[in-house]
Amino acid sequence: MMMFSTENLSALNASVLMSSREIARLTGITHGEVKRLIKSLETAQRLSQPLTINLYEHEGEMRQEFCLNKRDSLLAVARLSPGFTADLLDKWQEREKVAHLPDFTNPAEAARAWAEQFEQRRAAEEQLALSAPKAEFFDRFVEVTDSLGFRQLCKMLKVKEPEFRQFLLERNIMYRDKGTLTPQHHHMQAGYFTLRSGVGENQHAFSQARFTAKGVKWVASLWAGHIATQPKGVAA
Known part of the structure; x- marks a missing residue:
């Protein structure tokens, strides 16, 4: 049975x-x-x-x-x-x-349900196996103790700046404020970003958003999940 x-x-x-x-x-x-x-x-x-x-x-x-x-x-x-x-x-x-659950008193229907569940689990395990090397890469690579700027993070992740910028905007991680990438407030509160202020050569004050060590690991994990679900030749 x-x-x-x-x-x-x-x-x-x-x-x-x-x-x-x-x-x-x-x-x-x-x-x-x-x-x-x-x-x-x-x-x-x-x-x-x-x-x-x-x-x-x-x-x-x-x-x-x-x-x-x-x-x-x-x-x-x-x-x-x-x-x-x-x-x-x-x-x-x-x-x-x-939608209804299978009739488990019917051996044939129960067997079909078991086979479908087995296939679903197998497919999920295969997807996990595909994404595991990427996740392992980021776990090993993302070991930072200081904050990183946008360009520094792109270099570390080996991703093109326009592609990563679009990812940050589409995920509502950051938004444009007068042409400047600015983190969403709730992500600031979560400790994923920090703001560094200063005065430039022209004596104009500036503020730059930087990813904290916590933020680098967080966004790298999101990026790993993103690229794991982007098979070649498939439009988003």
Whole structure:
């Protein structure tokens, strides 16, 4: 007899997800904007579980969409357009009526459910194995005791400045203030950045944002996760 644990049931139940494209269609907000908001929630560690990324084809090009569980999708819509929260709940009710756990008294259905779960776990382990070398690289490489400026960090991570700048802006880690990259206030409060002030040769005061040692390790970890989910030839 095939046995299923509570963990098995939870894993199967968690497979009910809603995509960022569905949220975009529901709210009338562009898919790109929805994805940026979800990324910012991930950066702020507000999501209850890691993002699931699916690929889909659009006009002959492979693109990415994010899949969220019920709690995280409601959080995203509440941030994007609160007026659609009730509509989203209706969608979830419809989805939950259709979605159901396998009939574990039926050996054939139970076997299929076990096989699906096994494949999902195997795929997750393969993805983890792919990203592990990158994570190990950053763990070994990111050993700083002093703060670093933007260019110093780019050199250390061996990433092009425009690419890393776009990453920081899209994740809402930093924003442009009169052309200057400026950290979001809550990231300053978290201790990821420090500001260094001084007076230039022209006697004009300046303020430069720098990544603290804590911030370097944090953003390097985010960057490692980002590049691990960017297969070649796939548009974001």
